[in-house]
Amino acid sequence: MTDHGATGGVANTTMDETRLARAALAWLVEPGSRELHALVSSDGPVRALRRLVAGDVPPGALRGAAEARLRSADPWQVATDALARTERLGARLVIPEDDEWPARLDDLVRIGGSSTDSRPDRDTSPPLCLWVRGPWPLAEALDRSVAVVGARAATSYGSHVATDLGYGLAERGWTVVSGGAYGIDAAAHRGALTAAGITVAVLACGVDRPYPASNTGLFDRIAERGLLISEWPPGAAPFRHRFLIRNRVIAAATKGTVVVEASARSGAKQTLGRAMRLGRPAMVVPGPITSSMSVGCHELLREFPNTRLVTGVPQVLEEVGRIGDDLAPIERGPSHPRDELDSTAGALLDAMPRRRAAGVEEIAASAGVDLRDVMRKLPLLAHLGFVVERDGGYALTSKGVR
Secondary structure: OOOOOOOOOOOOOOOHHHHHHHHHHHHHHOOOOOOHHHHHHOOOOOHHHHHHHOOOOOOOOHHHHHHHOOOOOHHHHHHHHHHHHHHHHHEEEEEEOOOOOHHHHHHHHHHOOOOOOOOOOHHHOOOEEEEEEEOOOOOOHHHHHEEEEEEOOOOOHHHHHHHHHHHHHHOOEEEEEEEOOOHHHHHHHHHHHHHOOOEEEOOOOOOOOOOOOOHHHHHHHHHHHOOOOOOOOOOOOOOOOHHHHHHHHHHHHHHEEEEOOOOOOOHHHHHHHHHHHOOOOOOOOOOOOOOOHHHHHHHHHOOOOEEEEEOOHHHHHHHOOOOOOOOOOOOOOOOHHHOOOOOHHHHHHHHHOOOOOOOHHHHHHHHOOHHHHHHHHHHHHHHHEEEEEOHHHHHHHHOOOO
């Protein structure tokens, strides 16, 4: 094994050692730490880990977090065991140095973290690494992706909408990303799978112990046909704060986020907030004003001018797709043959009696149209089948009656 106590910078380390160091750091300090991200950026993962093990960092939150876990185990050994377990699972560890690393995640450096005591608000830096279980290259799967998130306690309306969105996006070649939870997340994943598309579940625990356990069958299907990804090593437990920390990955990995249902305190609102701070399209599906599961959605639409109301796949694709390729059709009522006529021809048809023929002069007077224009338009309307010549005048056909 490499002498991890040796000195030396990034240039003297191998790819295997870099991968091992990143896995160790992911165990040693909870994901998203700004201080750790700065240390790794300046020193590289191997030297950053050596400094943390040696206590060669200023006193503070980073040093304290590392010391707490260093008392329980050697991070190099923990990482070695984690990578062996990863291989046995048929999974892999993807790091920023790999070709399949999704560069979009690095945009998280732009949003910064707050100075509050709330860990999810503070820890917003890019992931150090991602455990991945599934057949698709990570960057390829996330290249054309949309996050569909929402309430766990989804209503039948919300589940229906999320399933339709998941199916429609996958059917059009887009990857559906969500968190694997009950309700909206699970419905979006299932919709994508039904369409034989790619779906990605971003977990707040190890890829070998998806949570909730009752969704195990769903996670197995995702691992076979899509991807399970996590910042935490195999075996990691789904602690409450980890769900909120992982939400930044859902927002950053995708080209836009759709919230289908959200209560007033939903974590889905936080995911959309991350998307907005990253400059990604932030979309909200409205719901009944009587539903507590739509309160959060309506608050987002009221409070944030940059959020967009969407009601289906075409409108979602218009927000995230290429200009000119994915424009949503304008919603219109039923078409009618008369819609293609100009205003003068329409006025003549409106002025004609419904149950009898009328002469040219009577029609002109009733419509208030110049007699010469009437004499030019009526033969054209007859040719198009809107009127018929009869009894020395013109009468409406069934096509001419609106």
